[in-house]
Amino acid sequence: MGSELVETATGRVLWGISDLRWYGTAWTTGGALATLLVTDEEREGHTGRIRASRLLRFPAFAPVLRGFEPYTELLAGVRRTAAHPDAVREFAYDWRLSIAHSAARLAKAAEDHLRAWRAHPQGSRDAQLTLVAHSMGGLVAHYFMTVLGGAGDVRSLITMGTPFYGSVQTAGLLGSGRGTPLPLPRRRLRALARTLPGLHELLPGYRCIEEPGGGFRRFTASDAESLGGDRELAQQSLDRQEQLRRADTLPQLRPLVGIGQRTPQSLTLMGGTAELHEYVADGDGRLDRRGDGTVYREAAAPAGIQAFYLPQTHGAVARSEEAIAYTGAVVTERPLGPPLGATELGLHVPDTAPVGELFTIEVDGACKPTAVVCRLFDAVTNLEIERPRLTFQDGRLSAETRLPGLGLYRVEAKAGGFSAVRQLVLAVPSE
Incomplete structure (x- = not known):
């Protein structure tokens, strides 16, 4: 909106x-x-x-x-720094x-x-391009960069309060809910929301429905229909979320995540109503992961992406002084090498490494450690495990690290405007 x-x-x-x-x-x-x-x-x-x-x-x-x-104010701040x-x-x-x-x-x-x-x-x-996007705008930018192939022209994508995994609040809008102090305005919003493809795009795509017997499951198109939503629009939305989750990781992504506000994170369904809860599944228990009041903390950044956290509400985050300063800092980051930050990196890692034993990561094409960010990910979960510290030795950058357990891992090296250079390495049993 x-x-x-x-x-x-x-x-x-x-x-x-x-x-x-x-x-x-x-x-x-x-x-x-x-x-x-x-x-x-x-x-x-x-x-x-x-x-x-x-x-x-x-x-x-x-x-x-x-x-x-x-x-x-955000536009004025960007124009000052451009x-x-x-x-x-x-x-x-x-x-x-x-x-x-x-x-x-x-x-x-x-x-x-x-x-x-x-x-x-x-x-x-x-x-x-540097894209600066608030809320649903981040999903539009994400789709443009991945599904439509626009990532090659984008240096950075700054998102603010973007519901990458949807928002439980959206499901609450479709259902009648409980304890609403202003029932008439809410009914007006629900009548509008049920016709909007854009609102259905924001339905939650994670395990957010608490079952009567315990445990949590994913939200489905049938759930949306039971709340009065459009089944076809809901299914298209959930399919699109899955498509974006399978898309390549965006090394250009710089998410700003609002925290500290009371935020709906899960819900129970009863007779066409959605009762919202301020907690999410945590193993066999529950945990309150407060976000910006609309998008809970983990839903505002894809897994494995380092976020910038700000205690602010969803509607005001893009107007905050911190967000404007953060945007200006990203826009004015000094490029490396040629004018647009196109530093040609070479990444060399072994194809296998014994669990728990040191192996060497080598990076070519950069002249100082501070010019390159090196990261180690679990390739299955896409969660960042470590940022190996690069040092300059014998005319090249290198770092030593260990793999914590059997499985497949990804090493990334990033500098300037190009996407991160990636290489997979398999952790094998130690002799």
Whole structure:
């Protein structure tokens, strides 16, 4: 809900209105929201009735989801740190529609912007993109980079509060829920939400349903239907989540994760209602992993990716001074080697290594240890195990490390704008 939406035929603003009193009327009468319902024609691909004009310039509000702060300060901060104001382009999209639809539009916008900047007097022929995305925008960017193949043109992807594994809050919107202090606004939101492919894209894709007899299981399209959601849209969403989870790891990803807020993390289903809980499965028990109030902590960053944590709410995280400073720091990271950070690394590791015994990692193409980040992952879980410390010896960088147990591991070396160089190594029994 971070983009202003306009009725194409009349130019009337439908979402992101400057008069904030409008939200009080809209969520209690419902008439003002009727135009935002997704029609059968739009689901079939006949879009254009509504267009996204720009990012939010004023606060917006939805019950349960609370408020959405505007992006004006983030945009201003990025423009201050960019090489030139022309290097920055905002991308608004119709958040009612599917991620695939918006990602295709992003691909076109990214291509146009990159071509223009490479031809700009202050630009570079080898320039790459830095994507800054809040919430669902991170899923759009992820789809663009992986499924649509845009990763090669992207230097960094900064996500803020992006629900990579969905949000239990979304399932709560579809069901009637319990203990809601404002039942009428919530009913208005539920009527809107049930028609939106975009909202179904945010359904939880992890073990979040607590069974009556104990234990947790994954959320399914049938569960969404039992809550009043659209089974077809829910299945498309869950299939897309699985597709993105199977996609290649993005070394460019820099997730900013909100923490410390009371956040729904699991739910129980009873007679078409969803009762939300502020805990998640932890082995045979439960654990409260508070996130930003909408996305719980582990859902906001893919497994194995190091996140930047910030105690902030979902709607306000992109407006916070820390997030703006973090974005500026990533944008202005000094490239290594050629102007766009294209350092050609060579990675050499043995194909096998005995469990518990030292083996050597060698990196060619960099002249100092601080220029390269070396990481060791469990190839099955994709969890980071260690960051071996590189030292400069005999004209090359090297590090020594051990593999903790039998299995397959991945060594990565990353510098500058290129993707990490990866090599698998098999841990074998020690003689």
